Amino acid sequence: xxxxxxxxxxxxxxxxxxxxxxxxxxxxxxxxxxxxxxxxxxxxxxxxxxxxxxxxxxxxxxxxxxxxxxxxxxxxxxxxxxxxxxxxxxxxxxxxxxxxxxxxxxxxxxxxxxxxxxxxxxxxxxxxxxxxxxxxxxxxxxxxxxxxxxxxxxxxxxxxxxxxxxxxxxxxxxxxxxxxxxxxxxxxxxxxxxxxxxxxxxxxxxxxxxxxxxxxxxxxxxxxxxxxxxxxxxxxxxxxx
Amino acid sequence: xxxxxxxxxxxxxxxxxxxxxxxxxxxxxxxxxxxxxxxxxxxxxxxxxxxxxxxxxxxxxxxxxxxxxxxxxxxxxxxxxxxxxxxxxxxxxxxxxxxxxxxxxxxxxxxxxxxxxxxxxxxxxxxxxxxxxxxxxxxxxxxxxxxxxxxxxxxxxxxxxxxxxxxxxxxxxxxxxxxxxxxxxxxxxxxxxxxxxxxxxxxxxxxxxxxxxxxxxxxxxxxxxxxxxxxxxxxxxxxxxxxxxxxxxxxxxxxxxxxxxxxxxxxxxxxxxxxxxxxxxxxxxxxxxxxxxxxxxxxxxxxxxxxxxxxxxxxxxxxxxxxxxxxxxxxxxxxxxxxxxxxxxxxxxxxxxxxxxxxxx
Numbered sequence: 001x002x003x004x005x006x007x008x009x010x011x012x013x014x015x016x017x018x019x020x021x022x023x024x025x026x027x028x029x030x031x032x033x034x035x036x037x038x039x040x041x042x043x044x045x046x047x048x049x050x051x052x053x054x055x056x057x058x059x060x061x062x063x064x065x066x067x068x069x070x071x072x073x074x075x076x077x078x079x080x081x082x083x084x085x086x087x088x089x090x091x092x093x094x095x096x097x098x099x100x101x102x103x104x105x106x107x108x109x110x111x112x113x114x115x116x117x118x119x120x121x122x123x124x125x126x127x128x129x130x131x132x133x134x135x136x137x138x139x140x141x142x143x144x145x146x147x148x149x150x151x152x153x154x155x156x157x158x159x160x161x162x163x164x165x166x167x168x169x170x171x172x173x174x175x176x177x178x179x180x181x182x183x184x185x186x187x188x189x190x191x192x193x194x195x196x197x198x199x200x201x202x203x204x205x206x207x208x209x210x211x212x213x214x215x216x217x218x219x220x221x222x223x224x225x226x227x228x229x230x231x232x233x234x235x236x237x238x239x240x241x
Numbered sequence: 242x243x244x245x246x247x248x249x250x251x252x253x254x255x256x257x258x259x260x261x262x263x264x265x266x267x268x269x270x271x272x273x274x275x276x277x278x279x280x281x282x283x284x285x286x287x288x289x290x291x292x293x294x295x296x297x298x299x300x301x302x303x304x305x306x307x308x309x310x311x312x313x314x315x316x317x318x319x320x321x322x323x324x325x326x327x328x329x330x331x332x333x334x335x336x337x338x339x340x341x342x343x344x345x346x347x348x349x350x351x352x353x354x355x356x357x358x359x360x361x362x363x364x365x366x367x368x369x370x371x372x373x374x375x376x377x378x379x380x381x382x383x384x385x386x387x388x389x390x391x392x393x394x395x396x397x398x399x400x401x402x403x404x405x406x407x408x409x410x411x412x413x414x415x416x417x418x419x420x421x422x423x424x425x426x427x428x429x430x431x432x433x434x435x436x437x438x439x440x441x442x443x444x445x446x447x448x449x450x451x452x453x454x455x456x457x458x459x460x461x462x463x464x465x466x467x468x469x470x471x472x473x474x475x476x477x478x479x480x481x482x483x484x485x486x487x488x489x490x491x492x493x494x495x496x497x498x499x500x501x502x503x504x505x506x507x508x509x510x511x512x513x514x515x516x517x518x519x520x521x522x523x524x525x526x527x528x529x530x531x532x533x534x535x536x537x538x539x540x541x542x543x544x545x546x547x548x549x550x551x552x553x554x555x556x557x558x559x560x561x562x563x564x565x566x567x568x569x570x571x572x573x574x575x576x577x578x579x580x581x582x583x584x585x586x587x588x589x590x591x592x593x594x595x596x597x598x599x600x601x602x
Binding site: 103 | 488
């Protein structure tokens, strides 16, 4: 396994009065795509939000590129090179596609070559360049959300359920985009419910249950071991087939 | 079978509806629905023209726009602070008073020689510093006020109401401490007092008398509106402000410190209130510590009418309030105050989120 870019050790976090994370231990290897699996309510989204400093961290530590970022404010974490695509996508609907991307390029004007690469990945963004992002379809919004995260080179992407509610054809487009990001050696932590999508992309995998990581290893190991899948994910009962 | 490979026939969600020829009636209801602010403005101008003769109507309209320009200056800061951070600053009126006193001091005491001298150039030597000083003082006090009073009560409207009303009382008392409890008369600079008569030779509008000061208010209001629109529409700061109105959290996730942005907007909003205040002071020609507070009802009507957080809405709201005040005030003076609130009630029943909504409340 490659050296870790991000390490969570014993992370505990609350949302209002509820304890959601009960000591999460997670390692995200540099330059790999790590999938975080688990049932609804297992704490996957909360883990991502906690990395971004958006929940109330009550214990443990988060180390990113050798620095303890557990108490950093969200903007500082973002500027350190972590991009986050939340489950809701967080598109600014009243802003145009262009304006959404202008804001995402925090360090200045957008790089032309990079923008062209994004247009090749997601042609609809070029087509609707000056349209309010709120008028895009769900899949196009997801494309914009991911484009925002990669408009500048980032070291780590946190992506929360990008395939949720999307048509199969668009899911394939997204998978292609992630393949290209993998080739560029971007480290990615992907939360997913869609096991086939995860199996296609993931190199390493962690499975959460009830606010803690209960299994971590390589994706190859998990996708070959149906017994393990059934034990961890309740798969094999046709749920994800 | 694999889930991803089951392709479904998809309809194109962005296909446009076939264009139909639109009857005038359809066009009107479209206009009413999509351009509610322009529809209401047009309706008000046309209806008032039907009951008031043209010469009087023109004077009232320009006065109404002047009033609207001043109201816009006073209200724009409040709508932005509410839109961006959902902070209800009821001390906004105190910043209007503060601007009026700061600017009035320049006009009546420090540069009174220039203000009283005949000639536009020497008057401008007093007016421009007065405007800048009013904005500066209100902006600086805004900075301190945000740090001391607003910041501790983010996200709690009830506390904001209590704390900002308290802050407002303190600010107005401080004005009395500094400037004394008596009203201070401020005469308008020489070249702004009096009126301008359009030449008799002009058809229709010949012989109409327009107060000079109101023309300045119109020009200043439009200029500030144009400048704000440029900032909001064209600059990165403007995009950030609009994004912040939609989602503060996402702005932070992108790596921007929303609080710094808000502080800047609060300072700018306070400065604009100060600018509106000094204009209002010159209009009234008398300064009282409560003059800003007395404007708060109109200011609140304007920002609710326009749609909280919307600069465009605030501008049209201010014009509508200014105009209806003058029109109704002319037809039946006792109903002028009722008309302002009546307008708000009417608009809210029609469009509960205001004329140009930008946030859901």
